[in-house]
Amino acid sequence: xxxxxxxxxxxxxxxxxxxxxxxxxxxxxxxxxxxxxxxxxxxxxxxxxxxxxxxxxxxxxxxxxxxxxxxxxxxxxxxxxxxxxxxxxxxxxxxxxxxxxxxxxxxxxxxxxxxxxxxxxxxxxxxxxxxxxxxxxxxxxxxxxxxxxxxxxxxxxxxxxxxxxxxxxxxxxxxxxxxxxxxxxxxxxxxxxxxxxxxxxxxxxxxxxxxxxxxxxxxxxxxxxxxxxxxxxxxxxxxxxxxxxxxxxxxx
Amino acid sequence: xxxxxxxxxxxxxxxxxxxxxxxxxxxxxxxxxxxxxxxxxxxxxxxxxxxxxxxxxxxxxxxxxxxxxxxxxxxxxxxxxxxxxxxxxxxxxxxxxxxxxxxxxxxxxxxxxxxxxxxxxxxxxxxxxxxxxxxxxxxxxxxxxxxxxxxxxxxxxxxxxxxxxxxxxxxxxxxxxxxxxxxxxxxxxxxxxxxxxxxxxxxxxxxxxxxxxxxxxxxxxxxxxxxxxxxxxxxxx
Numbered sequence: 001x002x003x004x005x006x007x008x009x010x011x012x013x014x015x016x017x018x019x020x021x022x023x024x025x026x027x028x029x030x031x032x033x034x035x036x037x038x039x040x041x042x043x044x045x046x047x048x049x050x051x052x053x054x055x056x057x058x059x060x061x062x063x064x065x066x067x068x069x070x071x072x073x074x075x076x077x078x079x080x081x082x083x084x085x086x087x088x089x090x091x092x093x094x095x096x097x098x099x100x101x102x103x104x105x106x107x108x109x110x111x112x113x114x115x116x117x118x119x120x121x122x123x124x125x126x127x128x129x130x131x132x133x134x135x136x137x138x139x140x141x142x143x144x145x146x147x148x149x150x151x152x153x154x155x156x157x158x159x160x161x162x163x164x165x166x167x168x169x170x171x172x173x174x175x176x177x178x179x180x181x182x183x184x185x186x187x188x189x190x191x192x193x194x195x196x197x198x199x200x201x202x203x204x205x206x207x208x209x210x211x212x213x214x215x216x217x218x219x220x221x222x223x224x225x226x227x228x229x230x231x232x233x234x235x236x237x238x239x240x241x242x243x244x245x246x247x248x249x250x251x252x
Numbered sequence: 253x254x255x256x257x258x259x260x261x262x263x264x265x266x267x268x269x270x271x272x273x274x275x276x277x278x279x280x281x282x283x284x285x286x287x288x289x290x291x292x293x294x295x296x297x298x299x300x301x302x303x304x305x306x307x308x309x310x311x312x313x314x315x316x317x318x319x320x321x322x323x324x325x326x327x328x329x330x331x332x333x334x335x336x337x338x339x340x341x342x343x344x345x346x347x348x349x350x351x352x353x354x355x356x357x358x359x360x361x362x363x364x365x366x367x368x369x370x371x372x373x374x375x376x377x378x379x380x381x382x383x384x385x386x387x388x389x390x391x392x393x394x395x396x397x398x399x400x401x402x403x404x405x406x407x408x409x410x411x412x413x414x415x416x417x418x419x420x421x422x423x424x425x426x427x428x429x430x431x432x433x434x435x436x437x438x439x440x441x442x443x444x445x446x447x448x449x450x451x452x453x454x455x456x457x458x459x460x461x462x463x464x465x466x467x468x469x470x471x472x473x474x475x476x477x478x479x480x481x482x483x484x485x486x487x488x489x
Contacts, residue, residue, distance in 0.1 A: 008329060008332075009336075068481070090335065090336040094329075097328050098324075098325060
């Protein structure tokens, strides 16, 4: 009756394996990031999934739309991350339909935090660690500005003023974005969609130089990143053809 | 008293009479399968007659608001659990009504010491084309009737309901726009409200798209829109 889809699900927490507790391994296998541009928030990710030093797939979608106005970028263990995204998708739609109003943005942000906390035992045992990025816009406020949040694997949420990154290749990307925020011209927050799209692809190519677990972006072969724009009017996926044109035009 | 069979039959009969009496104040709701999608229409107070259930599913109902709400919540829960555990394609009206809603309605109706659902409803599922659309008329006792495509009306008075359905099938043509279809449905709505025989009802050249003092609730399960969620509310003014 209260629109809480999670309350309908059976309680099946991850079993405790009884293994000695160890610090979780460093995040692997992904680079996802988000930054503000002039028209909203750009959120992007590579396509590579790895298992150790094996490239598992170069066609993985890591930017998952949760509803028409918010999405999450996943980093960490795919099984858990995909399930979290699926749970949130159903949960948000369930709330909207049953309560006849959309869930507020703070509630959506908190919902992801709760799922991460519910995953605590898998996180501290190291086999179910997820550190996602969330981007969305409040639908009930006509002048709302899209927001970026990033999470630690235990569920703490942090609002990103300018940008956020997660995954093994995100270090170099965050360094470049930090540099551009201070000395860039234009700064990422001032960029058009075309400029921001090209920046996102260039950032991923740069990250792939230093991180074997980041890959699948090769403009010369028309292989581009998954890039989406979150704005007041909703989510727009930048199609490959569009990215090809932007890349050719070379907007800086 | 219910241990005696004829008393039980009498109790059921009284219950049916009571529900019909309660439904007398209700006004009809409509579902039309069109090339654009499935149009759901009712006249109420805003979010009181026409509802979204799932990606391709909608409901138009009349009756006691609390019972409409109970039925709606039950359908939304069942649809979302199925969609989550399997996939959205596995959520079908046939399964939703056959396995979740109708048994619940029937049980509630026949449990004579518990309150029944005072609801008459039309359920719609959007298909790839008009022939694949599914419209289901579900009664308060769980009884239900399927129709592929076409026109469906729900009202507390079964005679008026079937007259309105027959009249609408005659009047609504494939070339009509959604607005014209809605206008013709409102002519039928007004005829039922005025207790006017349908033989005397004619469609004006430009049927009005409003009823004084009431809110027109219209929604389309949109066949042409992209994305998973096909339900959208229509502003026909």
